[in-house]
Amino acid sequence: MSFQRAKPIDDLYDDVADYDLVVVPDAPLASALNRRLEHPHLGTFATTPRRIAAGRKETAEDRLAFLELVEHTDLGWKASAYAIGNILQCWEHQASIESILDYPAYADATTREAVDYIRDLDTTSSALTDYRIDDSQEVAVVGIDQLTALERSILPDDYDTYSPFVDDTFDYPPFQIFNSPTDIVDTVVDNIDATTADEVAVVLDAQSQYSTLVESALEAADIPFYGGPGFTDDPDHRAFIQLLRTAHAGTDTRVRDIRPLLTRFDRAPSVEHDQKRFRDTSEDAVAWLRDLADTVVEGTFGDALSVYEREADQELTAFREELEELGIHDEPVTERSVDNLTFYLDAYEVPVDRDNDGVLLADATAAAYVDRPLVFHLGLDDSWTQTPPQRPWVDETAQYTRTIDDFQLLLQSGASRHYLVTDTEGGTPVTPCLYFEELLDEDFDQFSDLDSERHTRQTSSEKAGFETDGRSQNTEEIATVSQSSLNTYVNSPRDYYFDRLLDSPDQERFREGTLFHDFAEFYVNHPEFVDDDTVADVVDHMVEETGALASSIDEATRRTRYRVGVETVVEYLDETMPETDTFLSPTSNWGENTFAERYGRPADAPTTERWFENHDLHIEGKIDLVAGPHELVDHKSRSSRNRPAKVVRNASVDDLSDTPNFQALLYLTHWRSENPGERLDFTLFQFLATLDDAITGESDLEECLTTVTYYPYSFPVFAQSQEAYARLSDEAGGDGRKTLSKASYDDYFEAFDTTDFPNTRDKNELLESEFADELTSIMEDAVGDFKYVRNGCKQLLRQLDRIHRRNFFAGDVDAFESFVETQLDVLNARRRGEERFPIEGPAGEPSYRRVDHRDLLLEGHHD
Numbered sequence: 001m002s003f004q005r006a007k008p009i010d011d012l013y014d015d016v017a018d019y020d021l022v023v024v025p026d027a028p029l030a031s032a033l034n035r036r037l038e039h040p041h042l043g044t045f046a047t048t049p050r051r052i053a054a055g056r057k058e059t060a061e062d063r064l065a066f067l068e069l070v071e072h073t074d075l076g077w078k079a080s081a082y083a084i085g086n087i088l089q090c091w092e093h094q095a096s097i098e099s100i101l102d103y104p105a106y107a108d109a110t111t112r113e114a115v116d117y118i119r120d121l122d123t124t125s126s127a128l129t130d131y132r133i134d135d136s137q138e139v140a141v142v143g144i145d146q147l148t149a150l151e152r153s154i155l156p157d158d159y160d161t162y163s164p165f166v167d168d169t170f171d172y173p174p175f176q177i178f179n180s181p182t183d184i185v186d187t188v189v190d191n192i193d194a195t196t197a198d199e200v201a202v203v204l205d206a207q208s209q210y211s212t213l214v215e216s217a218l219e220a221a222d223i224p225f226y227g228g229p230g231f232t233d234d235p236d237h238r239a240f241i242q243l244l245r246t247a248h249a250g251t252d253t254r255v256r257d258i259r260p261l262l263t264r265f266d267r268a269p270s271v272e273h274d275q276k277r278f279r280d281t282s283e284d285a286v287a288w289l290r291d292l293a294d295t296v297v298e299g300t301f302g303d304a305l306s307v308y309e310r311e312a313d314q315e316l317t318a319f320r321e322e323l324e325e326l327g328i329h330d331e332p333v334t335e336r337s338v339d340n341l342t343f344y345l346d347a348y349e350v351p352v353d354r355d356n357d358g359v360l361l362a363d364a365t366a367a368a369y370v371d372r373p374l375v376f377h378l379g380l381d382d383s384w385t386q387t388p389p390q391r392p393w394v395d396e397t398a399q400y401t402r403t404i405d406d407f408q409l410l411l412q413s414g415a416s417r418h419y420l421v422t423d424t425e426g427g428t429p430v431t432p433c434l435y436f437e438e439l440l441d442e443d444f445d446q447f448s449d450l451d452s453e454r455h456t457r458q459t460s461s462e463k464a465g466f467e468t469d470g471r472s473q474n475t476e477e478i479a480t481v482s483q484s485s486l487n488t489y490v491n492s493p494r495d496y497y498f499d500r501l502l503d504s505p506d507q508e509r510f511r512e513g514t515l516f517h518d519f520a521e522f523y524v525n526h527p528e529f530v531d532d533d534t535v536a537d538v539v540d541h542m543v544e545e546t547g548a549l550a551s552s553i554d555e556a557t558r559r560t561r562y563r564v565g566v567e568t569v570v571e572y573l574d575e576t577m578p579e580t581d582t583f584l585s586p587t588s589n590w591g592e593n594t595f596a597e598r599y600g601r602p603a604d605a606p607t608t609e610r611w612f613e614n615h616d617l618h619i620e621g622k623i624d625l626v627a628g629p630h631e632l633v634d635h636k637s638r639s640s641r642n643r644p645a646k647v648v649r650n651a652s653v654d655d656l657s658d659t660p661n662f663q664a665l666l667y668l669t670h671w672r673s674e675n676p677g678e679r680l681d682f683t684l685f686q687f688l689a690t691l692d693d694a695i696t697g698e699s700d701l702e703e704c705l706t707t708v709t710y711y712p713y714s715f716p717v718f719a720q721s722q723e724a725y726a727r728l729s730d731e732a733g734g735d736g737r738k739t740l741s742k743a744s745y746d747d748y749f750e751a752f753d754t755t756d757f758p759n760t761r762d763k764n765e766l767l768e769s770e771f772a773d774e775l776t777s778i779m780e781d782a783v784g785d786f787k788y789v790r791n792g793c794k795q796l797l798r799q800l801d802r803i804h805r806r807n808f809f810a811g812d813v814d815a816f817e818s819f820v821e822t823q824l825d826v827l828n829a830r831r832r833g834e835e836r837f838p839i840e841g842p843a844g845e846p847s848y849r850r851v852d853h854r855d856l857l858l859e860g861h862h863d
Helices: 009-016 027-035 049-054 061-072 077-094 097-102 109-119 124-130 181-190 209-220 235-247 255-264 284-297 301-312 317-326 335-347 396-411 435-439 460-464 483-491 493-501 508-525 532-546 552-576 594-599 644-650 663-674 691-695 715-719 722-731 734-741 745-754 763-767 770-783 787-805 810-831
Strands: 004-006 021-023 139-142 160-162 165-169 175-178 200-204 359-363 374-378 416-422 452-454 608-614 619-628 631-636 680-686 705-711
Touching: 004 396, 009 027, 009 139, 009 160, 021 049, 049 124, 061 077, 061 109, 061 317, 077 097, 077 109, 077 124, 077 335, 097 109, 097 124, 175 181, 181 209, 181 374, 181 416, 200 209, 209 359, 235 255, 235 284, 235 301, 235 317, 235 335, 255 284, 284 301, 301 317, 396 435, 483 493, 483 663, 483 810, 493 810, 508 532, 508 552, 508 594, 508 608, 508 619, 508 631, 532 552, 532 594, 552 619, 552 691, 608 663, 619 663, 631 663, 644 705, 644 787, 663 680, 663 705, 663 810, 715 722, 715 787, 722 734, 722 745, 722 787, 734 787, 745 770, 763 770, 763 787, 770 787
Parallel strands: 021 139, 139 160, 175 416, 175 452, 200 359, 200 374, 374 416, 631 680
Antiparallel strands: 004 165, 608 619, 619 631, 680 705
């Protein structure tokens, strides 16, 4: 099946021009026919059934009925709205208000009472019920199948019908595919100005993002429009409702949840406070609103509106009239009454005065005709699909026919029409409106499978690079990178870019980590000061400091977590603190320390929080604890333990991980430059890893520690050493240890002397290497041709592989130094605008669980 061609309006007018009255299903079609009248006409010419029956413009009778029930009955608001919707819909499809009572499942007491009130209201449905067109008139009906049973009930016995379609097919214009909704809206606005606005219509789903984007763009361009923002779209109306809801908000309401309200008053705090609980943050920019909300709760809706008007310096006359219409202006602001008001505004469209000039914004789910020369259809996705009412009084087949006919007519509106769409959103194909499946004899999943043209809007910033507007820039180059920046950059350069552009809110886990680090630093400086009372006070302070960020019901759990963490830190540092710091140069205090300030004692030991900027190697960082000349420690507040193999794997630059983490390797790289030729250790102290066991008193401090060692030579050099031989004698499997016990180090070394050892972290490659064969042959000669010898050699090689995968060697650090230099060169080139910051990092597709700005990364458009 193909699109059926709509009859041109001029041809349709020619068909019906000689009739006394023309009944049409759609008001815009009636207006279009009336505009084409070529001679004076007595009375109404073209009109809809509701307009001729009521003698006026159609009104929202569902809202009128709701206000009537709210004023004169004790029925609940939601129950009333449900009953009204069923009554009016059944009336529409069955042509009688009493027909709803024929369906027992819906004919409850609320519905019966509502019927009695609605029957006597002056609604267009009651006017239709009582009205009938005079048989003496010559009547034409356009699109009779699009009229409901109630609308057809007004027709005389004799009338002529005309189809809005012709016996021909319509070749739809190609879909114009853009990268984003913003590009689509920019294109539309670029093709309109104030002088041509009256000739343009934009058809869109009124509930979609296109609606707000188009309204904002037209407003910014000073282009008039109508048919867009409604009563609840007024920013002050939305803000007032949010103030009412904030007054009754729960204790876990966050600053981010009320940011639109704070922004409306132009008093929003920085985003770092977004994760804090609104009721518990001490930030001045929030405290005033807390007081305002408390005032609102104590008064009536009218009082609350006066408070808002005073603070916002705005008069909300229309909102006050609506409160009076609902009869709640002088009612107290209770949580239930606020819920009722919010429900009402969501359920019904409050009428607003509009200027009917400028660009027409038409709702795709409500219009069938748009009589403008130029029409833009935006989106055309599954949001345009209307779900038929699932009610027993609705003929679903007839309803579907009406809907799909309306869809075909809408797509053919305008002398010049353009279908502007996106093909993917967030990396997922955009599903075209389901009606296309019925109308087009083509298989498709997205718009690019159909007749389409792709458009890319070239802006100056896109041409010159992600960070430039096309003008020359004197961008200061980045000289050093931290481990966290490098991790983010390797995962997704564009996420790294946004990290540097945008502030991020404080989060509970970050605040916790900072407090734990501050305590560890303080304890290293003043172990003699910390006793049981101090620990208790530290925990109290941590609970207080994180209170605004955490859920109020979690305080007992957090208190236990903090106590265990602090006690574990004390236990570990008692065993680990260096006896002297003479091997370090003095250093100035890196930053503030919460507990140093709280207890009035300095935290300036050079072994803690030691900041470095290594410009030769282009790296920087902060070492939590220098436990000795050759040992670095980093405190981690995570509740799980990272194993050495994972630390090494995530730091690989030859085979980049999908969860890159270069901290250990970066710190060891710097420390190697300070201690060349030395073996170095890096320990992750994950002090909450044994939280569950600590609660039961069965924790083992060793389970909190992960240590990786840097060896100042290559792994093949290590593998042939006496140290490696000794470790294999202790750590290899049973057959491996047995084999070595019957051989000598010279036998073991002979394999290295005669064959190259493969420098690989691929276990299979090692087991299948020439070296593996040589080692097995030598051991069989030295020990005997036994099965355990052959198996033992495999165990020795597996253990060597484990050692390799759990530690760093000279080649790893050398490769990392080159990697950092290369990545920094590319990063600075991107900062200069020579190319965009891509979404994908050096390893390819990023791990989206690790990005901080997921909503800003548009998948599918990486270039």
